[in-house]
Structure formats: C-alpha cells, structure tokens
Amino acid sequence: MSRNKSPRARKCPVCGMPMRRNGFTRAGSRRWRCDACRLSTTAKREDSTRMAEFRAFIAWVTGKESMSEAASRLGITRQAFAARIAWCWNVEPGMPDASRSHRYVMADGTYVPYGWCLLVLTGDDGRPVKWQWCSAETKPAYLQLFKRVRRPGLLVCDGGQGCLAAAETRWRGVRVQRCLVHVLRNTRVDLTNKPKSDAGKALLRLARGLTKISAADEAAAWLTDLNEWHAEHGGYLKERTTAKQDPVHARGRKWWWTHERLRRAYFRLVRLNRDHTLFTFCDPAITKDGGPLPSTTNQLEGGVNAIVKRTLDHHRGLSEKHMKRCCEWAVYMLTADPDPESFVTPAHWRNAKTKSVGDGDPTPGTLTAVQLPATGVDAYESGFGVRTGWAGRSH
Known part of the structure; x- marks a missing residue:
C-alpha cells in the first residue's frame, strides 16, 4: 500500500x-x-487539496476540454467540478518581469466578447511582456501597457494613432515599423481585390510585393518601382470631376478628385516611407548588431492573440468576469517562466463559500435577477438558468 x-x-x-x-x-x-x-x-492538508483543485482549474481553463470532459476525466460530475473550482476564479495572474530589454517589441489589440479589447505586448522572444484591458485602442490604454517597460530598439505595430502617440510619449524618438500586412490590407480595402483601372491593378501588384521584402536592396528596388508607377500614372491621379459633370454626387462641392481611393492608397505608401516606418526593419543602422528584424505583427497575431481566441472558442458562454480571467490565464501561461500556483493564497479558498453571485447585477445568462442560484453555483456556466418548455403542462 x-x-x-x-x-x-x-x-x-x-x-x-x-x-x-x-x-x-x-x-x-x-x-x-x-x-x-x-x-x-x-x-x-487543506492547502494540498486546494492546490490540486487549482491545477485542475488551470488545465481546464487554458486547455481544449469542456467542463464536462474535465469533470469526467476526474471521475466527478460537471456540477461538482464547477463547485470545486469556483474559488479559483478569484486568483488573478500577475505580470511577468518587464525589466529585461528587448531588440524589438510588438503591440496589438484583440477584441473579445462583451466589448473588451485585450492589448498585448510581446518581446523579441515572442512571449508576452505585458497586457492591458481597455474598451478601445486609445493613447491612455497604450500608455498603461508601455508603463515600466524599458525602451526597445524597435516597435512593430499596426500603426494605430493611439499606439503611435503613446510610444512617442513613453519612448521619445523610438523607431517604429508599420506592419506590412496591415499596409497591404488597407491598400486592398481602397483598391478592392480586382481593380478595374490599369493604375489600380499595377499599384495592387506593388502592394502585394511588400510582404516579400527582406533586405534593404529589395526595399530600394520596390521604391524605384513605386516612383516609376507615379511617373506613368501621375496624370491619372490628378483627374478631377466637377459638379457640372456629376451633379448627383456633388453634395455642395465644386469639384473633387475622380480617383479618391487610388490617391489614398498611393499617398499612404508615400507617407509611410517619408515617416521612415515602411522599411525600418531593414535599416542597417538598427540591424547591424543583431540581424534581421520582423516587418509584420504575425508573430503576435498568430501566436498570443490566436491562442486567446481559440481558448475563448473552447469555453464559449463564460460570464464577462470569467471571460476576462480566462484570457489573462491564457496569456500568462505563454510567458517565459509561468508559475500560476505562486499567486494562490489561503485567502482565496477561505472566502470561497462567501462569494457573492452577481454583485447586485443580473445573474450572467439571465435577463433579470429574479432567479438567483445557490451560493457557490454559477448559473451560467453550470447549466442552470431560466428555462422554457411544456414540462408540467397538459393539452
């Protein structure tokens, strides 16, 4: 034995x-x-029992199993599993150490249910450095994200004004690389996937070549092609339409550019190059010491953000509070040295039985607060709630 x-x-x-x-x-x-x-x-040893419950909670909330599958694997019912891990939702993961310097960082936001946006900052190893909840990608939100983070050699982002303004405030003069995939997406929005004009088709071909550039000489050749495009189609860009020619679309204007979307797509590329954010990743001044740098945020979007999305997809139906905690644990477990048990204190499980449900708000998953569950039972995630049907009726 x-x-x-x-x-x-x-x-x-x-x-x-x-x-x-x-x-x-x-x-x-x-x-x-x-x-x-x-x-x-x-x-x-109560602490041993609670830590076992917490480990089961982390395995479930960051994994692919449903609550029923996790409970079945432990040999208990779904309701029993939900009751045992109820206190675990109160444990909040902390931020990793952000004191290490990085050659580059990536910043991006991913939108999740209930109107929240999760901002994530990753380092040159692809692992999360910080994260921040916000309702929109504003300057104050990014300032909070960049707080206490050492100045990086390069910031790779999608070019949002809130992110750029916060980076300039926090790290004045920091080099910025605009994600070239986002540049291509913006160009396709303006030109569509099948432009009708020859100028539009040629510019779209140039934009598609952006993501294939990996060296400074290739970037110089691309800029030469862009100049040649303007030399050939510059007159086409300057065409105007007057109110007399098209009174239906005048809307109080005397004239307007005939090819507004084409002009916007072209001058966006010109502006990014003038601001030195189009090909910063291959600038010899910042690549001579450590090799090539990324030109897109694919490492972040296809890594941390994609895992957060998949985790939420595996746990559809979480309440707002639990959804946010699920995202936080999904991001934290991707850090360099995750130690989730270090955040657990006796206060978390000792207060589990006195946990209030709803905090004065309607119970998650119900329209009103008239049907409150028993203490320790989540009405939304345990399958309880308002039900309709013919049970008990007779014709």
Whole structure:
C-alpha cells in the first residue's frame, strides 16, 4: 500500500504543543499524536487539496476540454467540478518581469466578447511582456501597457494613432515599423481585390510585393518601382470631376478628385516611407548588431492573440468576469517562466463559500435577477438558468 510522504511538523490544535508522527492509517494517511494531551489526529492538508483543485482549474481553463470532459476525466460530475473550482476564479495572474530589454517589441489589440479589447505586448522572444484591458485602442490604454517597460530598439505595430502617440510619449524618438500586412490590407480595402483601372491593378501588384521584402536592396528596388508607377500614372491621379459633370454626387462641392481611393492608397505608401516606418526593419543602422528584424505583427497575431481566441472558442458562454480571467490565464501561461500556483493564497479558498453571485447585477445568462442560484453555483456556466418548455403542462 502506498503511503503519503510526511509533511512538515504540526502543532496540536488543542494545546499548541508539537505533534509527532504516529504511523499511518489503513488508508495510508499520516497519523499524528500529541504527547501532552494525547490527541491523535489525521488532519488533512487543506492547502494540498486546494492546490490540486487549482491545477485542475488551470488545465481546464487554458486547455481544449469542456467542463464536462474535465469533470469526467476526474471521475466527478460537471456540477461538482464547477463547485470545486469556483474559488479559483478569484486568483488573478500577475505580470511577468518587464525589466529585461528587448531588440524589438510588438503591440496589438484583440477584441473579445462583451466589448473588451485585450492589448498585448510581446518581446523579441515572442512571449508576452505585458497586457492591458481597455474598451478601445486609445493613447491612455497604450500608455498603461508601455508603463515600466524599458525602451526597445524597435516597435512593430499596426500603426494605430493611439499606439503611435503613446510610444512617442513613453519612448521619445523610438523607431517604429508599420506592419506590412496591415499596409497591404488597407491598400486592398481602397483598391478592392480586382481593380478595374490599369493604375489600380499595377499599384495592387506593388502592394502585394511588400510582404516579400527582406533586405534593404529589395526595399530600394520596390521604391524605384513605386516612383516609376507615379511617373506613368501621375496624370491619372490628378483627374478631377466637377459638379457640372456629376451633379448627383456633388453634395455642395465644386469639384473633387475622380480617383479618391487610388490617391489614398498611393499617398499612404508615400507617407509611410517619408515617416521612415515602411522599411525600418531593414535599416542597417538598427540591424547591424543583431540581424534581421520582423516587418509584420504575425508573430503576435498568430501566436498570443490566436491562442486567446481559440481558448475563448473552447469555453464559449463564460460570464464577462470569467471571460476576462480566462484570457489573462491564457496569456500568462505563454510567458517565459509561468508559475500560476505562486499567486494562490489561503485567502482565496477561505472566502470561497462567501462569494457573492452577481454583485447586485443580473445573474450572467439571465435577463433579470429574479432567479438567483445557490451560493457557490454559477448559473451560467453550470447549466442552470431560466428555462422554457411544456414540462408540467397538459393539452
């Protein structure tokens, strides 16, 4: 029969004197005895039980299994599993150490249910450095994300104004690389996938070549092609339409550019190059010491953001509070040295039975607060809630 290893010395709950080991029970549990008051006990280690529950919670909330599958694997019911891990939702993961310097960082936001946006900052190893909840990708939100993060050699982002403004405020003069995949997407929005004009078709071909550039000489050749495009189609860009020619679309204007979308797509490329954010990744001034740098945010979007999306897809139907905690644990477990158990304190499980449901708001998954569940039961995630049907009726 296997026997549990002896934990650290215990004190008698009656007299407070040290207790000594006194063999094992038939079930294999350690027996303790107090020589002062002759008390014998096999008191369980509550912390061991709670940590086992927390490990099961982390495995489920960051994995692919449904709650029913996780409960079945442990040999308990779904309701029992939900009750045992109810206290685990109160454990909040902390931020990793952001003091290390990075050659480059990537910043991007991913939108999740309930109107929230999760901003994530990753380092040159592709692992999360910080994350921040916000309702929109604004400058204050990104300032909070960049707070206490050391100045990187390069910031790769999608070019949002909030991100750029926060980066300039936090790291004045930092080099920025605009994600070339986003540049291509914006160009396709303006030109569509099948432009009708020859100028539009040629410019779209140039934009598609952006993501294939990997060196400075290739970037120089691409800019030469862009200049040649303008030399050939510059007159086409300057065409105007007057109100007399098209009174239906005048809307109070005397004239307007005939090919507005084409002009916007072209001058966006010109502006990005003038701002030195189009081909920063291959600038010899910042690549000479460490080799090539990324030109897109694919590492972040296809890594952390994609995993967050997949995790939420595996756990559809979470309440707003639990959805946010699920995302936080999904991101934290991707850090360099995750140690989720380090955030658990006795206060988390001791307050589990007194946890309020709803906090004055309607119970998640219901339209009103008239049907409140029993203490410790989540009405939304345990399958309880308002039901409709013909049960109990007769024709």
